[in-house]
Amino acid sequence: MIKFVDVHLAYSASTPALRGIDLHIQKQDFVFLVGSTGGGKSSLLRCVYREIVPQSGKVFVFKKDLTKMPLREIPFLRRRIGVIFQDFLLLPQKTVYGNVSYALEVRGAPMKVLRQRVPEVLEWVGLSRKLKSYPDELSGGEQQRVCIARALVNKPDILLADEPTGNLDPETSIGIVEILQRVNVRGTTLIVATHDENIVNQFRTRTVRLEHGKITSDRHEGGY
Amino acid sequence: MVTSFSGIRFFFKEFAENLRRNPFVGLTHGLQVIISLMVLGFFIMLMVFIGAFLFSLRNMVEVYAFLQTDLPAERYVEIDKMLRDMPNVKELQYISREDALKKFSESYHISVEDILEYNPLPPTYILRPIDVTKIESLASQLEDIDGMWQVRYGRKEVTSLMKVLVGVQIVFALTMILLLSATFSSINNIIRMSVYSRRREIRIMQLVGATNWFIRWPFIIEGAFFGVIGALAAVLIIYLIGEAVYSLLATLQIFLPTLVDVKVMFGLLALGMVVAGLLIGVVSSLTASNRFLSTEMRRIEEMRNLEVV
Ligand SMILES: Nc1ncnc2c1ncn2[C@@H]1O[C@H](COP(=O)(O)OP(=O)(O)O)[C@@H](O)[C@H]1O
Ligand SMILES: [Mg+2]
Numbered sequence: 001m002i003k004f005v006d007v008h009l010a011y012s013a014s015t016p017a018l019r020g021i022d023l024h025i026q027k028q029d030f031v032f033l034v035g036s037t038g039g040g041k042s043s044l045l046r047c048v049y050r051e052i053v054p055q056s057g058k059v060f061v062f063k064k065d066l067t068k069m070p071l072r073e074i075p076f077l078r079r080r081i082g083v084i085f086q087d088f089l090l091l092p093q094k095t096v097y098g099n100v101s102y103a104l105e106v107r108g109a110p111m112k113v114l115r116q117r118v119p120e121v122l123e124w125v126g127l128s129r130k131l132k133s134y135p136d137e138l139s140g141g142e143q144q145r146v147c148i149a150r151a152l153v154n155k156p157d158i159l160l161a162d163e164p165t166g167n168l169d170p171e172t173s174i175g176i177v178e179i180l181q182r183v184n185v186r187g188t189t190l191i192v193a194t195h196d197e198n199i200v201n202q203f204r205t206r207t208v209r210l211e212h213g214k215i216t217s218d219r220h221e222g223g224y
Numbered sequence: 225m226v227t228s229f230s231g232i233r234f235f236f237k238e239f240a241e242n243l244r245r246n247p248f249v250g251l252t253h254g255l256q257v258i259i260s261l262m263v264l265g266f267f268i269m270l271m272v273f274i275g276a277f278l279f280s281l282r283n284m285v286e287v288y289a290f291l292q293t294d295l296p297a298e299r300y301v302e303i304d305k306m307l308r309d310m311p312n313v314k315e316l317q318y319i320s321r322e323d324a325l326k327k328f329s330e331s332y333h334i335s336v337e338d339i340l341e342y343n344p345l346p347p348t349y350i351l352r353p354i355d356v357t358k359i360e361s362l363a364s365q366l367e368d369i370d371g372m373w374q375v376r377y378g379r380k381e382v383t384s385l386m387k388v389l390v391g392v393q394i395v396f397a398l399t400m401i402l403l404l405s406a407t408f409s410s411i412n413n414i415i416r417m418s419v420y421s422r423r424r425e426i427r428i429m430q431l432v433g434a435t436n437w438f439i440r441w442p443f444i445i446e447g448a449f450f451g452v453i454g455a456l457a458a459v460l461i462i463y464l465i466g467e468a469v470y471s472l473l474a475t476l477q478i479f480l481p482t483l484v485d486v487k488v489m490f491g492l493l494a495l496g497m498v499v500a501g502l503l504i505g506v507v508s509s510l511t512a513s514n515r516f517l518s519t520e521m522r523r524i525e526e527m528r529n530l531e532v533v
Contacts, residue, residue, distance in 0.1 A: 075435045089424070
């Protein structure tokens with residue numbers, strides 16, 4: 001499903017971010033990306049949804065070589081990939097419902113689909129009673145659940161989470177990753193970048209460690 | 225591109241949001257658009273008036289050549305050929321004695337033949353010079369022709385006035401280009417501010433897979449809106465000022481010569497300005513949003529060209 005072949009990436013000549021990454025992630029995998037800050041976790045995820053292109057090597061997603069993908073195909077790639085961030089990236093002037101339906105609207109989905117899918121996915125993340133709330137009326141955990149709902153409403157094949165619990169307290173963090181795990185169980189490939197030991201130890205799944213742009217370990221029963 | 229009704233609904237919703245979010249920017253730049261377009265409209269009207277005036281002056285740079293009435297038939301043929309071969313003649317019109325008489329009778333509502341019992345009017349040629357400044361030499365050439373009775377032509381002052389007016393037209397045309405670009409940059413600024421204040425939305429749209437066209441549409445609608453509203457407001461102001469000027473002139477007992485049909489001209493002007501506003505709005509918002517959307521691509525390209533060690 002996702003394959004990195006000898007990927008090198010640098011933001012400038014003096015700051016390499018990925019230095020020869022070889023990585024293979026299967027359909028339905030649940031992978032933690034760990035490592036200290038600046039190790040290259042975010043950069044690796046950015047390559048997957050093609051926000052950046054590495055200078056050398058190949059990135060395959062859905063069997064397509066992203067380093068050769070023409071610009072006009074990028075939106076269609078991203079419709080199959082959900083992304084969530086540490087800073088939730090919600091629209092403050094839109095309600096919970098509005099924020100989620102936005103993701104469907106911008107790809108021109110018909111009203112019928114919108115009315116059915118949005119409440120469904122919000123119920124799934126446990127926010128049925130907050131449809132009309134605004135982001136600043138929600139707790140951090142709730143805001144992150146809105147983001148998950150927004151990423152899921154397009155029914156993506158891959159879900160990427162970049163430090164999804166970075167702004168949350170430990171208990172809430174576990175709750176968020178539990179939701180992500182449920183997404184994975186339903187068949188979505190899941191990659192979670194984090195430096196939160198607690199979470200990684202709790203879930204015990206494949207864990208890839210990145211340090212200074214290199215993979216230093218890749219263990220199947222994980223642990224930090 | 226535009227796919228469904230919900231897509232179109234979305235574009236208008238986003239557009240309304242843009243307006244709501246930047247009311248001050250919209251207002252000030254909107255005023256600039258109105259003022260530029262209004263001045264533009266006045267210039268166009270002036271140009272049309274001057275154009276019509278120039279057209280009416282054209283008659284004054286015609287050379288009328290009246291032939292004698294008693295020449296032998298072959299001589300008329302010779303003269304006709306001679307005139308047709310003359311250089312510096314743009315247009316040549318022949319009016320036979322009969323036609324001249326008919327015209328004369330029609331315009332004065334009298335039957336000349338009833339009074340005189342013969343046709344006193346000579347065969348006439350009307351010549352228009354290519355170069356109006358050489359009208360005198362053309363006239364003297366014609367006078368030298370054997371069988372010519374009389375040559376008449378417009379005064380020299382007319383040609384110099386025409387030159388001045390053509391110069392004025394050129395200056396106006398240049399000013400119009402300036403005004404058009406002012407309108408363009410006002411709308412461009414509105415959209416740039418609008419795009420900037422929505423960069424968060426744009427980022428989210430890009431992340432969830434909106435195409436660039438989908439992202440652009442609300443801004444295009446916004447640009448078109450400002451162009452069209454600006455044009456309509458400008459047209460309205462021009463109309464009101466025009467009405468005021470006309471009624472003022474009427475009370476002062478001054479009546480302008482009717483060079484053009486003012487109603488038709490105003491209608492065309494209004495239509496033209498709305499179309500121009502629309503086009504400028506669309507093009508300038510496209511440029512503004514493209515500028516923003518292409519920065520990401522530029523960044524990726526720059527990274528691609530980087531040498532890694
Ligand atoms: N947008 C950027 N511009 C320049 N350098 C960057 C950018 N993002 C990350 N980097 C650099 O790339 C390296 C890897 O960063 P990143 O992928 O964010 O690591 P992580 O997510 O593991 O903290 C770091 O040295 C960081 O400074
Ligand atoms: Mg990071």
